Amino acid sequence: MDVFPLPLARIGIIGGGQLGRMMAKAAKRLGCTCVVLDPTPGSPASQVAGHQIIGDYHDPAKLRELAELCDVTTFDIEDIDTETLLQLEREGHRFHPSPKVLALIQDKLTQKQALADAGISTAPFVAMPEPSPEAFAEFGYPLVQKARRGGYDGRGVSIMKSAEDYRAHLPVPSLLERFVPAAKELAVVVARGLDGECRCYPVVEMCFRPGENVLEMLLAPADVSQATADAAIELAVRTVEMLDGVGIFGVEMFLTESGELLVNEVAPRTHNSGHHTIEANVTDQFEQHLRAVVGLPLGITDQLSPAAMINLLGAPGHRGRPTIKGLNEALAIPGVCLHLYGKAATSPYRKMGHVTVLDPDIESAKRKAKRVRDLIEISGEDHP
Template identity: 40%
Template sequence: MKKIGVLGGGQLGMMLQESVGNLPVELHFLDPDPNCSCSSISERFTRGDFKDFQSVVDFGSTMDIVTVEIEHVNVAALRALKEAGVSVYPQAQILEMIQDKGLQKEFYANSGFPTAPFELLKSHEDIDPLKWRVPFVLKSRKGGYDGKGVQIVRREGDPIVIEGPVVLEQMADLEVELSVIVARNSLGEVSVFPVVEMEFDPVANLVSALVSPADIRAEIAEKAQEMAKLIIDELGLVGLLAVEFFLNKDGSIWVNEIAPRPHNSGHQTIEGNRTSQYEQHLRAISGMKLGDTSPEGVAVMVNLLGEKGHEGPRKILSKDLVDQVPNAYIHDYRKEITRPGRKMGHITVVDEDRAEALSIALKLQSQVRYVSESMD
């Protein structure tokens, strides 16, 4: 039985715990929030700051393996744990690169992976208006997460709210956004999930719905999957990697961003694939054989966000409607407090008919609501 320490106790950690099944692993969680998702489902929860060096070292020193469910952790502590003999996956140097979107972009460019033309600037005030015409995209180099730290500048004179060092990118002539989840174990075995197409909420800048497998040409899907495998091999990463792509209207594919952990674009794998992304991650970092990623049908996942105008102790409305629909599944993230746009849960629908699955999922998304208990 391997003891795995997980930095972060949010919904991704919760679903990691739920995926353990008969795997010979025991998960422990570190999170500063005593009411995080994992605190209510695991007896092996430790309250502590995953950004604090000593807290991470103390937590991780008793583990066989340390992994993450969030990127923004103390990398120096992970290096210290590695030197002390603890296996750390994803590796510290990869996390350090992921934490800086500028280093990510340089990695793509230097490794020959197609990505949006970009420039690294100390501040948005350094933008050359003769070189960069609107629309373009600004991303904070550090600290961005779940749509935060990204701004699309559509018109001349639009106020720019992002401060500090930024990545300036050409805006894609977008057909659709895609994602590929790929895994690699310590033996170098690589396994890839079907390509997913994503729809984004333009206000929250979060995935609102996704469909797997994506409705794209076979050669495009194969190209995206192959590129994901090349990226994880180039990194030498052990664990799971989510690779987000832009499919442009001219048929070209650009790498957008990568995340070295279970990802929102892989939630549907719990019911929609023979092996979920969560089990696959545990298999990869534990040195086990990777699982079968074959789809069980068309899987549609929709996020459930906190209702606009509601903040406080949460209440779920119409959750029972999901139980009345065959092949529909709801995952509640057990967050005690709701607020507008906060990820509170998700629904997955699996069906052989793509249109039917999408219709059911979107209908349920409109009916199931997270509101505050003070709702009139």
């Protein structure tokens, strides 16, 4: 019989945002402690973990301090100095997913090249080191330009339907992708353990907010055929196995009108498309990630109830200390589960929380989620 000392492990989390916060909550349940590295004092994750190193994700001394305090280190963001992590790994410190995987995924171009080299279906693309109207025209419209580095939540992405849209291009090293007119955008959250075992969550559908490219509503499970769901899971597992990653990975996909599945992007961390699992699945993505990186058996991923999830975004035109209205009416709706992230300031379209709605009928869950979206507004006392 296994005998573990308590705490089970001290886990370092690089990044103190909402993903780290939900991970720290799961860590407490599992008998682990956490140390958070984040530049913002009182970050959302540190409010739960209780121990924060205040420092930048690119500060070698702070990254070393974290690694030396912890048994294993993970992250809730991707914009990290991987050279320092690789050096610390060579010295014997444990990181999951590995810094090598993070370095590959950080750069959207090397990520796409790795997918293509592994024979994983993805939209046609070219490198665009120096954007120019001629190069864009030669590739052909409609297209999607993605910054190689630093893009997330719709930032670092520009969708261009025609040459007139070139004025909205990103003046940075990037790649161009063929625009895919998707019937649906899907995601599969995959967990991979230290022993290589993979467990997937049921396929979900992502509905994005036009203009901001921020996830607005998620439906779980996705309304797709069993054959499409099986193919999506097989493709997601192949993608994570190609990366040789350990932990949770969010694999985003396009389902084309003709029924083809194309991998869009991979996130080497817990993911917005798995937030509903906290209430809707036997093992949530945050606990599963910790099980994987600590080396515990992976939990089952069965879904207990259909669910719709919406992000609570900062209202446009508002900044400052958050205020929330519509809360009483929203919480009176049966099946509503509220998560606020403890962020000290709101700004337009900033993720301030999320709501998961459970209902035996997915259409009813969707209607309730839309009602919650209309009711709740997070604005700022100091606006604008």
